[in-house]
Amino acid sequence: MAHLLREKGFNTFVIVGGLAAWRKAGEPVEKVPENDLVKLPTFN
Amino acid sequence: MNLFSLMAHHGYALIFGLLLAEAMGLPFPAAIALVAAGAAVAAHALAGPYVLLAALLALLLGDSAQFWLGRYMGWALLGFLCRVSINPETCILRSAESFYKRGKITLVVAKFIPGVNTMAAPLAGSMKMRFSQFLRLDLAGALLYSLTYLVVGYLSRDFLAAILRGFHAVGRTMEAVIIASLLVYGIYRVVQYRKNKTYSVVPRVQVEELARRLASEDASRVQIVDVRSHGYYDSGSARIRNSIRIEPNNLEEEIKHLPKDKDIYLYCT
Numbered sequence: 040m041a042h043l044l045r046e047k048g049f050n051t052f053v054i055v056g057g058l059a060a061w062r063k064a065g066e067p068v069e070k071v072p073e074n075d076l077v078k079l080p081t082f083n
Numbered sequence: 084m085n086l087f088s089l090m091a092h093h094g095y096a097l098i099f100g101l102l103l104a105e106a107m108g109l110p111f112p113a114a115i116a117l118v119a120a121g122a123a124v125a126a127h128a129l130a131g132p133y134v135l136l137a138a139l140l141a142l143l144l145g146d147s148a149q150f151w152l153g154r155y156m157g158w159a160l161l162g163f164l165c166r167v168s169i170n171p172e173t174c175i176l177r178s179a180e181s182f183y184k185r186g187k188i189t190l191v192v193a194k195f196i197p198g199v200n201t202m203a204a205p206l207a208g209s210m211k212m213r214f215s216q217f218l219r220l221d222l223a224g225a226l227l228y229s230l231t232y233l234v235v236g237y238l239s240r241d242f243l244a245a246i247l248r249g250f251h252a253v254g255r256t257m258e259a260v261i262i263a264s265l266l267v268y269g270i271y272r273v274v275q276y277r278k279n280k281t282y283s284v285v286p287r288v289q290v291e292e293l294a295r296r297l298a299s300e301d302a303s304r305v306q307i308v309d310v311r312s313h314g315y316y317d318s319g320s321a322r323i324r325n326s327i328r329i330e331p332n333n334l335e336e337e338i339k340h341l342p343k344d345k346d347i348y349l350y351c352t
Contacts, residue, residue, distance in 0.1 A: 040310050040329075040334070040349060041285040041349050042284070042285055043334065044338065044341075044347060044349075045284075045285060047338060048343060049338070049341060049343060049347050050345075050346045050347060051285055051346075051347045051348075051349060052285070052286050052287065052288045052293075052346060052347070052348045052349070053285055053286070053287045053288070053348075053349050053350070054287075054288060054290060054293060054307075054348050054349065054350040055287050055288065055289050055290070056290065057350040057351045057352050058309075058311075058321075058322070058323065058350055058351070058352055059352060060289075060290045061290050061323050061350065062321075063290075064290040064291065064294065066290060066294050066323070066324075067323075067324040068321040068322060068323055068324055069321065069322060069323075069324045069325075070320070070321055070322075071320040071321065071322050071328075075328055076320070
């Protein structure tokens with residue numbers, strides 16, 4: 040995806056290790072807002 | 084020793100083991116084993132009811148384990164299973180929607196559909212299906228799957244024996260075909276590797292480096308973007324502070340809102 044964005048003119052970088060590395064380094068995180076959550080179907 | 088003689092000697096254990104492995108998501112040739120077992124039943128080397136019992140027990144045991152793993156591990160397990168798919172980012176949502184649209188009957192036919200067979204039981208668990216309901220549908224699916232292949236093997240015993248004799252006769256040709264297939268696969272992997280190498284030109288930054296930049300006066304030129312799909316299914320999920328989300332399934336539309344005057348830092352799980 041970073042490559043695709045770069046092709047479209049964005050100056051992209053990839054964070055090594057992603058969210059797991061961010062957390063491990065003790066950097067701040069926040070709760071995903073309710074209205075951003077993807078609602079999945081359930082059977083019951 | 085060919086598959087038929089192996090089946091005649093260790094049939095019940097083999098059927099149980101292979102079907103349990105398949106139900107747990109491992110790529111084992113369970114359908115072929117069932118066909119061979121059907122042929123062994125036709126040759127009176129195995130007893131049909133016991134073969135069926137071994138198959139049903141293995142499938143129900145494996146599927147139930149996947150169901151409960153799906154229930155308690157949720158999207159983490161599905162994300163893990165999806166990593167081996169062609170498009171991991173869209174795999175979970177697409178499978179879930181497909182499962183929901185087709186309804187509960189999916190569980191009955193899932194074992195015949197590659198890909199869906201691995202995802203069906205954990206999806207049912209994740210999607211809060213009642214276990215009693217899951218067991219009924221899964222039993223129906225396991226019965227249909229086992230009986231279909233056993234009957235195919237039973238009815239085509241002579242035909243399968245002829246094919247095996249043919250395989251022995253054209254052994255060298257088969258070797259050549261296998262070597263050619265491996266060669267084609269090797270070339271495919273090299274092409275994929277070179278393609279991915281092209282993608283690796285995107286700069287990668289360590290967390291510490293980005294954190295330093297965020298703490299500097301230059302922070303206003305940074306935009307952190309979350310490109311996970313499956314991180315957004317469970318309430319209580321966390322993301323990097325002040326990051327925004329891009330839905331990978333809708334990239335063309337989403338990038339309209341991305342600032343071009345900032346450096347974009349992407350991350351996933």
